[in-house]
Amino acid sequence: MTAMNDGFTFDTAWGPKLTGEGAEFRLWAPSAPSLELAIGDAGGKPVDFLPMEKDDAGWWRLSTGRVGVGGAYGFRLDNGMVVPDPASRRQFGDVHSLSILTDPKSYRWTTPEWNGRPWEETVFYELHTGTFSDDGTFAGIEGKLDFLKSVGVTTIEILPVAQFMGRRGWGYDGVLLYCAHEAYGGDEGLKRLIDAAHSRGLSVFLDVVYNHFGPDGNYIGAYAPEFFHEEISTPWGPAIAYDEEPVRQFMIENALYWLGEFRFDGLRLDAIDSIKDTTETPLVEELARAVRKTFPGRHVHLTSEDDRNIVWHIERGDNGQPKLISGEWNDDFHHTIHVLATHEKEAYYADYTRKSVSQLAKSLATGFVYQDDFSPVRDKKIGHASDELPPTAFVNFIQNHDQIGNRAFGERLTDLASRRIVECAQAILLLSPQIPLLFMGEEWGETHPFCFFTDFHGELGDAVREGRRAEFAKFTAFHAADTRELIPDPNSPTTFAASKLDWSVLERPNRRVRLEQVKRLLKIRHEKIVPLLKHIPKRSGSYYTSPETLAFAVAWTLQDGKVLHLFANLSDDPWPMPNALTKADLTSGELVHSYPSDADEMLATGTLPASSVVFRLSDQFLISGVAS
Template sequence: MTSTDNGFVFETSWGPRLVSSGAEFRLWAPSAPSIELAVGDAKGEPAVFLPMEKDDAGWWRLTTDKVSVGGAYGFRLNDGLVVPDPASRRQFGDVHSLSVLTDPNAYRWTTPEWNGRPWEETVFYELHTGTFSQKGTFEGIEDKLDFLKSVGITTIELLPVAQFMGKRGWGYDGVMLYCPHEAYGGDAGLKRLIDAAHSRGLSVFLDVVYNHFGPDGNYLGAYAPEFFHEEIHTPWGPAIAYDEEPVRAFMIENSLYWLEEFRFDGLRLDAIDSIKDTTDTPLVKELAAAVRKRFPGRHVHLTTEDDRNITWHIERGETGQPLLVSGEWNDDLHHTVHVLATHEQEAYYADYTRGSVSQIAKSLATGFVFQGDYSPVRDKKIGSRSEHLPPTAFVNFIQNHDQIGNRAFGERLTDLASRRMVECAQAILLLSPHIPLIFMGEEWGETHPFCFFTDFDGDLADAVREGRRSEFAKFTAFHAAETRELIPDPNAETTFAASMLDWSELNRPNHLRRLEQVKRLLKIRRETIVPLLKNVPANCGSYYSAEDTLAFAVVWTLQDGKALHLFANLSDEPWPLPSDLTPTDLTAGDLVHAYPANADSRLADGTLPPTSVVFRLSDQKLIMGGTA
């Protein structure tokens, strides 16, 4: 780490480094017979080639003043192929062009004292840079920061922004993991966005992908085949060789780079179950420990996605603080809500029972649904016990980019379920003591789809389109080939355009009503729920689920012994509350929220009306008869 007048910049072992005599260029290619530095001209074309020297660890190095800041460079292999820097900070063009030498201290931060926000204050807003605004850039997000703050959002989470091929894509096909996409505004635009967010008290997270590289523009295998294990297969090709120290450093330093140079407040680690690490220490463990060690004075947080329902990485210390990862994305909660709201039960939804609410109640009270239980879909036992963890160890959502975009037509929950069911689910999400996440547009009930889209061409475009359509052959609606032809082509620009947020919907009364409801719920959360989330005891949740209707109750014991009660009836019939929910005065304490407005008065009479939710806060905890 180097101290400067503008703060600190973390020095990585990969990528160029500015020195007094120019810049040091580095590339790990242990089996390459030769590597030359390619110096670009004003048009970004390789013009001069300088030999590099290899050390015993396989690193090729050269210090030279032939490349100035803003100049183009790359590496020429022994077969004549010129490739960009895999740790490029900026590209002259696309992923196949030369890289650009940058000065990491060029940006002047206006919020150098920002130290982040405590984890329990987090309300995630997941967005895709290219479709969030008509500009499709970091600047387009900056234009809407005041709006997001007014809603009650505290944390923006960007889908991956590392450079990928083309201008359109989700970002999970990134090949230059240190390079913010030029189409979005590049490194300078990203820093301006984060600075602007911090000036408004908003945190910013980045989704990062360490389980694979994209299929177009990844040249690592051409000069460093040691970067991959060809014999270990993943859905995206050979596994990354995390037993090689330079490879491991590439990813761990990448996380520190984003948090240090760009001052992100946290990272989401995508699909860590797909990281094929052959070492004794999981990459995530070492990475998270490095993050905790480097930023002791800042609120820096990590979240993970992992369908194994593991818990070792989200365990808490003696005072309840996260030891490694702050929160795990809880797909179980999403799936239970989705099945109850839409009645869909195909593919992975088959593990979740439409006729029972015990799964949603269990997930809300204790974390996962599958905690070592048998999964019929996966034909094995899944998960670890999670009831001892505080609710804040889980990031809950009823929509996200995956669960919308990986549908054939990208439909949102608003189009799949009744309005009352969605509003009940939204209240449960935003007022439960877990960390909530909403997907862009969810706050006003956006009805435009969010589809899967890419910007490939040729054979790769054909393979992605046909592969996408063949994935849906297992669904009843797409058994026939002619119906699969109706699935939007991911490479078509119209598919991308259809996924743009429609901000004009905010001019319509029904969308304004939904927005005001979300604002009200998040205000309640901020003022009533968040102050009770700091010191939550272990095993704080318990639940009751009715056997003959879609109704349940959950109670969480939060800070200072305060008990937050949730009563929910997701059926079309009233629910007479059973006598084994005690004490008899179900309305003891304070009303937090009721939907519809008369639901609390009906609760006082011992009945919960159809499709309704009531939250109450009390010093007295109900005894949940029939809990698991």
């Protein structure tokens, strides 16, 4: 195949623009009294300064041939401070250094024909670049692509890679949102990874953060205080001023930049509930419309995280396809199954009752648990009705970076629940019609922790460490100060090292068995479930729960009238199925999966064994008395 440059590039308001004479440099700083372009030498040190001119909209500009591709530049403020470009594509060093002028068309793509994969085929594999492989780089991920494809995942979702301070971090403290982190391999390394993934038929998503900037290296407030609303607070500081058009452009162009120039197949929008947008049109809506308008010929998808259980952004059109956002991360599903598996009941888990398996069944059948229902933990009603949405409007998971890493010691579910319950939960996740997500290592039952880690120093490092420990004071196990001292220091290199995947465990028979189980489940999903997910009728799910035990049944009407049934018993005792539940011969139709292998045989006799899951596919409902 002849190599081609098929990266989608477009003029942006932010960042430098290459011209025939050199480049035009732009920066929005409406209240800055003066601004100069700083030109760096070969060592990245500013050695010359050229005055810039401001227009009536607050944009400073300068066209010059003094900075070539690969050259260093920045901006000098009236107080003498030199800052990087907030839309820097590459840095000379860390977030405090000068930026580097790049050519967006320099990478030669080898997969120009790639147009992505339909949403219903998605099986997410969430990973953190720094801890996924031994060397913690984009190249390290590339070396594992064949393995990931063999597992059966279709989509790699990468935690944020926008440049943050230091070399270790989750990525949610990014400050240069257009700049792929140098520690991971920079922009060239990231493009090679995406190109290699596409050559194997794998999609790639990026997690992006539009609700705040990190605490170290964000200089925007020094020259454009209008970028923030100091009077509106978020968990991370002042809100971003999305009522300012240049600010809005900064984020929407950022989304188009990653999807276009890097050819990402989708984005996950982090914590959109913390985007304090005061305009009539929410940023998420405008951004999603811009994405769908810009890439009409590609399968490009957006997902979101939002603890309000809203639904307007994931609604479907008359053709059943997403209008804006393809899928919402469903924390309700995770919380219900986690509580059933671990018996935990503190913090937000207090909203989810171990004895009420109906919450899990409701989530599987209709989307959210809280649909305009009162939340005792939040002391208010939460959510909107989601039962008309298809199951594919939700991204489900039993583990992810947040739910593991925001634990004090970063324990995984494998260490918190019995093997059989974990395997039941995994089958429910991978064979239900929602879009499933696996967290790196989950496919083989990884037990290494995934901790919260950063690379801050001095007062900021102390504040992050002590703040992290203080967060757990409300938990019974950490009421005493001396027990909180045991919580790993986020800034210690050992905390980061402990969070790396241990690939050597794949040599162990028990891990190979788990891996083969996941491969088998995903093979079944792709062959039996995915072909029925494109056109699903409204109110497709219904459910039945047993008041006496942790057992339930769910039925989904899928494409072409096919009905997928789930029978699950998460208790330690067999479940004699009530006569009122049975409508037909439970052995009719097609057996999709049985765990353990004899569970389906027992189901045929009217009893579901302890810790078991059975999926069946039929042309009719096999159960009656189903509540929706």
